[in-house]
Amino acid sequence: MPKYQIEKSIVIQSDPQHVFEVVSDYKTWTTWSPWLIAEPTAKVTVTEDSASVGSRYAWQGDITGQGELEHKQLKPAALVEDELRFIKPFKTVCKTSFHLNREGSGTRLIWKMDGSMPWFLFWMVPMMKTFIGMDFQRGLNMLKDLIEIGNVPAKTIVHGTQNVGPIRMAGIVSSCRVDDVGSSMDQAFEQASIEFRKAALPIDHGMISVYTKFRMNEGIFEYISGFIISENSTIPDSSRLKTWTLPACSAFRVEQIGPYRHLGNGWSVANQICRYKKMKQQRTGTFEIYRNVPGDVPDHELKTDIYLPLRK
Numbered sequence: 443m444p445k446y447q448i449e450k451s452i453v454i455q456s457d458p459q460h461v462f463e464v465v466s467d468y469k470t471w472t473t474w475s476p477w478l479i480a481e482p483t484a485k486v487t488v489t490e491d492s493a494s495v496g497s498r499y500a501w502q503g504d505i506t507g508q509g510e511l512e513h514k515q516l517k518p519a520a521l522v523e524d525e526l527r528f529i530k531p532f533k534t535v536c537k538t539s540f541h542l543n544r545e546g547s548g549t550r551l552i553w554k555m556d557g558s559m560p561w562f563l564f565w566m567v568p569m570m571k572t573f574i575g576m577d578f579q580r581g582l583n584m585l586k587d588l589i590e591i592g593n594v595p596a597k598t599i600v601h602g603t604q605n606v607g608p609i610r611m612a613g614i615v616s617s618c619r620v621d622d623v624g625s626s627m628d629q630a631f632e633q634a635s636i637e638f639r640k641a642a643l644p645i646d647h648g649m650i651s652v653y654t655k656f657r658m659n660e661g662i663f664e665y666i667s668g669f670i671i672s673e674n675s676t677i678p679d680s681s682r683l684k685t686w687t688l689p690a691c692s693a694f695r696v697e698q699i700g701p702y703r704h705l706g707n708g709w710s711v712a713n714q715i716c717r718y719k720k721m722k723q724q725r726t727g728t729f730e731i732y733r734n735v736p737g738d739v740p741d742h743e744l745k746t747d748i749y750l751p752l753r754k
Contacts, residue, residue, distance in 0.1 A: 445556070445557070446553070446555075446556075446557055446570060446571050446573055447554070447557075448554065448555040448557075448574050448575050448578060449492065449552060449553070449554045449555075450550060450552075450553050450575055450578040450579045450582060451550055451552040451553065451582070452550070452551055452579075452582040452583065452585075453545055453548050453549070453550050453551075453575045453588045454548055454549050454550075454551055454585070454589050454729070455547065455548040455589060455590050456548060456549060456589050456590065457544075457548075457549065458519035458520070458542045458543070458544055458549045459518060459519040460735055461492070461542055461549045461589060462490075462518055462519050462520070462542055462588065464585070464588070464589055465522050465540050465551070465585070466490070466493045466510070466513070466516055466522045467492050467493040467572060468488045468492040468493065468497055468498070468499040468513075469488055469492045470588070471488075471499055472486055472499075473584070473586045473588055473594065473595060474581055474584035474588050475577070476580040476581035476584070476707070476710070477501075477506050477577065478501070478506065478575040479598055479707050479710065479711055480505050480506065480561075480710060480711045480714040481503040481504065481505040481506045481714075482713060483503070483585065484502060484503025484504075484505070484506045485502045485503065486499070486500070486501050487499075487500045487501075488500075488635055491518075493513075494513065494516065495513050495514065495515065495516055495739050496512065496513060497512070497513045498511065498512045498513075499511040499512075499597065504718065505714055505715065505718045507528065507529070507530040507531050507622050508528075508529040508530040509526065509527055509529050509555060510526075510527050510529075511524045511525070511526050511527075512524060512525050512527075516560070519541065519542060519643040520541070520542055521539065521541055521542065521577065522539065522540040523537070523538075523539045523540075524537075524538045524539065525537060525538075526555070526557075535557075536555055536556060536557030537553045537556045538553070538554065538555045538556075538582075540552065540553055540554075540556065541557075547598075547703055548560070548644050550606075551582065552583060553576075553581070555574065555580045557577045569724055571661075572620070572658050572659070572660075572661040573585075573658075574656050575620070575661070576620055576706060576710070577710070579620075579621065579706070580704070580707055580710065581707045582704050583704060583706075584596070584704065584707075588609055590683075593721070594704070594706075595700050595701060595741070595742040596698070596699065596700030596701065596704035596707060596742075597699040597700060598696060598697070598698055598699075598707050598708050598711050599696065599697040599698075599699070600696050600711065600712075601695040601696065601697060602694065602695065602717065603692050603693070603694055603695075603721075604605055604692070604693060604695050605690065605691075605693075605753070606688070606690070606691060606692070606693040606749055607688045607689055607690040607691055607693075608673075608687065608688060608689050608690050608693070609650075609670060609687065609688040609729075610670070610671050610672070610675070610685065610686070610687045610688075611650045611652065611666070611668055611669060611670050611671060611686050611687075612634075612638075612643070612668050612669065612671050612675070612684065612685045612686075613630065613634045613650070613651075613652075613666040613668020613669065613676055613683060613684065613686070614630040614631075614633045614634045614637070614666065614667055614668060614682060614683070615663055615664075615666050616629070616664075616665060616666075616667065616682050617663060617664040617665070618629045618662065618663055619661055619662055619663075620661045620662070620663065620671075623663055624702060625705070627651060627665070627667050630651075630665075630666075630667035630668075631649065631667050631668070632671065633682070634667060634668040634683065634704040637681050637682050637683045637687070638668075638669060638683070640678075640681065641677060641678050641681055641683070642671065643669075643671060643675060643677075644667045647669060647670040647671060647672070648669065648670040648731055648732070648733075649667075649668075649669055649670075649731070649732040649735065650667075650668065650670055650729055650730070650731050650732070651665055651666070651667040651668075651727045651729060651730050652665060652666045652667075652686050652727045652728070652729040652744055653665045653727055653729065654666060654686075656727065656728045664705065664706075666686055668683065668730075671685075672749040681697060686727065688726060688727075688729075690754045691751050691752065691754075692714055692751075692754075693726070693749040693750055693751045693752055694712060694715070694721060694749070694750040694752060695747060695748065695749055696708045696709075696712040696715075696747075696748045697745060697746070697747055697748070698746045698747075698748060699742075699743070699744065699745055699746075700741065700744060701706075701742065701743065701744060702736075702746075705730070705746060708746065708748045709748055712748050712750055713750070716750055721750075722752060722753040723750050723751065723752060723753065724751040724752065724753055726749065726751055727749070727751075728748070728750050729748075729749050730746050730747065730748050730749070731746070731747045731749070732744075732745075733745040733746065
């Protein structure tokens with residue numbers, strides 16, 4: 443059977459023992475689970491003794507599928523080792539673990555998974571590694587906030603299918619690995635701002651990023667980040683700006699409120715619901731529009747609209 447290993451980590455400003463106590467207690471998982479966001483009504487069952495060897499966490503839902511976790515080994519301030527048993531959409535057993543190492547004044551928390559796929563799904567291994575790795579990082583980001591500030595300052599609102607467009611934008615073409623998207627986009631927007639000033643174009647119609655391609659096996663995004671422009675705006679031939687247009691159409695919209703570090707939650711929810719409902723997406727590109735920006739409002743009030751254009 444094709445095997446795979448996934449590993450993601452984050453530094454949390456808290457001592458290893460406290461981080462261990464939170465991670466090893468299944469009762470905290472509904473607060474920071476990267477999977478329940480898409481289906482908060484999924485049935486979750488936690489054994490009464492939720493933080494000892496043999497404790498279990500089980501879930502069942504239409505979107506999230508069905509499965510359970512069981513604590514197999516617990517070493518205070520050092521290790522949480524679990525067995526993960528998927529039941530639906532297909533049966534498989536994986537080993538997952540959290541490793542805790544003191545780093546400076548905090549704790550480096552490493553989330554690992556060792557698993558395998560049925561032989562006939564060997565072609566899905568690179569894709570699984572990318573998507574589960576993204577899920578792990580989203581979960582770690584929420585866990586860090588939960589431990590450091592006592593809550594996860596993010597909210598995902600599903601608005602469903604709506605009419606959108608026409609839209610025309612211009613921006614800088616770039617690409618990056620999934621983990622680097624934040625810093626990469628910061629650079630793209632800075633370069634786009636420079637090009638807009640050179641071309642004497644206004645930037646007050648809104649900031650936008652369009653994801654033109656996702657190379658799943660490599661975990662690389664290709665995108666354009668810039669600003670919405672009017673239909674009659676002219677881009678100089680010498681400009682580095684590239685334009686992108688979207689005719690009026692229907693799109694699946696999800697609103698993500700909160701810091702950009704949790705923006706992946708909104709994208710995960712949008713894609714999971716679209717797959718579950720068997721919606722057909724256009725190949726034109728998915729995009730996000732930033733309704734406000736850091737500096738103008740506190741991070742927990744940032745609003746980003748995520749759109750997945752749909753075929754008729």
